[in-house]
Amino acid sequence: MTNILCIGAGYVGGSTMPVFASHCPEDRFVIVDINPARIAAWQSDQLPIYEPGLEEIVQQTRGKNLFFSTEVNRHIAEADIIFVSVNTPTKTFGHGAGRAADLQFWEKTARQIVENSTSSKIVVEKSTLPVRTAEAMERILNSNGKGLFFDVLSNPEFLAEGTAIRDMQNPDRVLVGGRETPSGRKAVEKLVELYARWVPRERIITTNLWSSELSKLVANAFLAQRISSINSISAVCEKTEADVSEVANAIGRDARIGSRFLQASVGFGGSCFKKDILNLVYLCEHYGLPEVARYWEQVVLMNEYQEARFASNMVASMFNTVAGKRIALFGAAFKAHTSDTRESPALAVCRALLEERAEIVITDPYALDNACEDLKDLGGRITYEIDPYAAAKNAHAIAILTEWPQYAQLDYERIYQSMTKPAFLFDGRNLLNHKKLYELGFNVYAIGKPALTRLVNQGIVAA
DSSP, X not given: OOEEEEEOOSXXXXXXXXXXXXXXXXXXXXXXXXXXXXXXXXXXXXXXXXXXXXXXXXXXXXXXXEEEESOHHHHHHHOSEEEEOOOOOBOOSSTTTTTSBOOHHHHHHHHHHHHHOSSOEEEEEOSOOOTTHHHHHHHHHTOXXXXXXXXXXXXXXOOOTTXXXXXXXXXXXXXXXXXXXXXXHHHHHHHHHHHTTTSOXXXXXXXXXXXXXXXXXXXXXXXXXXXXXXXXXXXXXXHHTOOHHHHHHHHXXXXXXXXXXXXXXXXXXXXXXXXXXXXXXXXXXXXXXXXXXXXXXXXXXXXXHHHHHHHHHHHHHTTTOOTTOEEEEEOOSSSTTOOOOTTOHHHHHHHXXXXXXOEEEEEOSSOHHHHHHHTGGGTTSEEEXXXXXXXXXXXXXXXXXXXXXXXXXXXXXXXXXXXXXXXXXXXXXXXXXXXXXXXXXXXXXXXXXOOBOSSOBTTBOOO
């Protein structure tokens, strides 16, 4: 039996370790965290994160070969393999503030591993880290004075929130990076063997440490780049009355481009894209590559522009004022099928509308608690409502900000009848049937599409 420890009971650790446990029943998996409330939630029927399929796997493995604990030091001593999955936010202070990764939690964890280890171990970077971070981890771990040796591996996660369990169960690739030494190759093979319990060997890629660390940043940068690219075109479409969905379909048929991540929207969010791109920007600046840094920085700037443009269009379309108007925001999560609100475009739009003194009500099936926490600095200026029909009642406008499929199934005739007229609907995800909404009486504004409005407004005449 191999004792496997994951330090960090957040999204990554909480999504990956249960899947490992389900496929490796003869091994023991422990997830530790210094937050007692988080560990208590993992031990309850109300898990701290929402992810389709996660609850079932936790229930199947918890108490058998999957355990949750706050006893970090004890489990470090017992572990053979340690996954480090602690938070690495963007620095908010000092050199590199706003771009570089804040590695203080990661370094504290490395020193805690050294202090409590009585045997040599394999330490696996699971957090997204700047390239060459493993070198610093090796120096901390192997300057221990105990005669212990630690092999450091990089094993970045490529999970998409909302499909994380499916992605972990059936990954398109697993990446393991290690030192090209006899000990390093042996450590790599040990981790590969764990994944090979359910992942075909041809999908498991092994590289050197630095290629693995950099690959995660680059993957997120490329994906975000595609979103920002199509969002930049959505602004052109709105000015020219082209349809961004038709443009995306046309270019997506080109095999050299492909169709994925060409869905125009109010913007991307989540814990990874912005943080990792800014990390890459800082890395480029550090190595004296300012032109490369500016190129990738523009991906983030375009995303921020898209969020601001959406809110600005709402104000302009509603007679240049939303002061005192009730606006229902449908969705708080940064994407469907998750409760995660980190960097959510919905919250950016919410803040922008509050600056215009709108009366905001937010509805979301799973993310209201997180939204309330993220917006707590705004006090009682926001109403949170689980029922979308109640949220829309007496509203001047609805904005679709998360692509929850249930929003496409709502009775919009009932919603329209309950709203203040003229009723506006702003589809930030291009989720709904806009022609049908227009026929019901809505003034419809979608991303990258001609407006369907019964008003003479900004030179746009009724369709």
